[in-house]
Amino acid sequence: MDLDAFVQTHAREWSRLEQLTRRRRLSAAEADELVSLYQQVATHLSVVRSAAPDPGLVQRLSMLVNRARQAVSGRREPVWHGVGRFFAVELPAALYRAGPATVAVALVFLLVAGASGWWVAATPEAQAGFGTPAQIRQLCDVEFAAYYSENPAASFAGLVWTNNAWIAAQSIAFGITGLFPAYVFLSNAVNVGATGGVMASCGNLGTFFSFITPHGLLELTAVFVALAAGLRLFWALVDPGPRPRVEALGAEGRAMIGIALGLVPVLFVSGLVEAYVTPAPLPTWARIAIGALVWAAFIAYAAVIGGRAVRRGETGDVRRETRGDLDLVAG
Template sequence: MNIQRWIARRETDWKRLDALLGQVEKKGIKSLKAEEIATLASLYRSVAADFARARTQQAGNLITQNLQSLTTRGYNQIYQGSRRQEWQAVKEFYRTGLPLLIQQTSGYIALATGIFLFGAAIAWWYAWQDPAFLPLIVPQELITKVRDKHELWMGSIVGIEPLASSGITVNNISVSFAAITGGMTAGLYTAYIMGYNGLSIGAIATLVGQNNLAYPFWAFVFPHGALELPAIFFAGGAGLLIARAILFPGKYRRLDALRFYGSKAVQLIFAIVPMLVIAGTIEGFFSPNPNVNDAIKYLVGIILFTLLVLYCSKKSKFTS
């Protein structure tokens, strides 16, 4: 190979790549037009090949070093830049996309919440009307502790906070995923999970209320429940989305409806899992802490729930 002739033929591309990289390094990838980005990628590939050829043909240290520098700079901007764009897309999804998705699916989330509250109301009604009802829902040892010893059970978490926190988180995520996948049963299993959890909470709340322990009980529940319960409702809403695709595909073919509504259900997981991880951490380390005043726990719960409502009601820049 005639080295000088090869250099003369390829040098224009090297200078062009150097100029594009210089612009990106100073002003960012967004400063390039679409065709310039395509040119940048094409030039990077050809210069990477030139670098390999320069090494094998012993084109000289200076040329080889310059091509190595161009190749390295090109790699950093193209591949690391794409990672930055991916992270930017993630940030944008959490900033505007997720609140918009929650608003779009709010009807399904509200229906799941309604099923939960209906179960809680049934438990409250029957627990006051029939003393034999509570043992059907609440474990007997818990009833004995509250009714006979006049104590709550949260103290058992103290001392094993990391283990309790991880166990709580895993259990809640399992319940949520069961509620989501329950949509494949035309929503029957999703409705069962929401209703049964409502029954459980309603029965326990009635038990502690009957024994004048409601204030400390809700002080324990509020901090983590402000995120945990909405996350469960989101999961129920996701399951009902899938059920909608199966039962009422509308203008779509059923398979297309499953893809459309299923994608929305999957996206809700990006809200559910972080919320449950935070809630599990709070429930393990903060909620049962006897050194934290109950009023502070109520305040933390109210603040977290308020922030969640504000986040979910954010207006997207794409909406009026």
């Protein structure tokens, strides 16, 4: 099919349909014309998709047909419908699909952190990197616990939230490189493990876990999800499977960026727990129980709601009419 000739032949019809969809009121004749043009342009879209799938033209006609459909049906989808679908379908589906990679990242993280902690606890030379024996004792007995309460809770929660959200977003956005997620993963695992090792060398390992666990369950899980999402994007580039590489990257990229947006409120909650629950004058079991409760809610959201969405065929990608077209034009 000669695409240029096709566009030139039908451009007037497309322009007229666009004019009609933008009008608030239509006469009876214009309403009939709108329905007729809607049917014609829907056919044109089908022809272009099958015979000459130019991405720009397909996206233009898709949007035009979608507006015409809304005009014909007299129904506009409120913005909150899209937001609701994102949190009820797209985000949990994307989290569920990233689940196996998230579990793998978590297991390796724990192994690296454990090895780092054991090495620091057993090696005086490694402990010396944290300061003199007096400074290490001050860290173990005072500074570690004081870190969570030395600043006003509201400002501390905001600082923790924005810092973690930024790290998560970078891990996903730069995940295609494969290097940035690995760097974030290793640096965090080594730092967490080394801090635990220093606390263990002072006999304060219980204090370490009592302050890390309440917020760390949700916070570290969110970081693991971000790292897994970034690595999924990298893997789509390396092994796109039966899909064209551009299509695989587009689909995974949209779903993984959705995860980045979805982790913002999750990390906000973990920031609140870290600022208000972790340093609270409550029994250790109560603080850990609160942290475990919000963590379990997130796991259930991803596993139960996400699992149902995936079994219905959802992938975490946006709906077809809003994603454009990814087919390449030959020639």
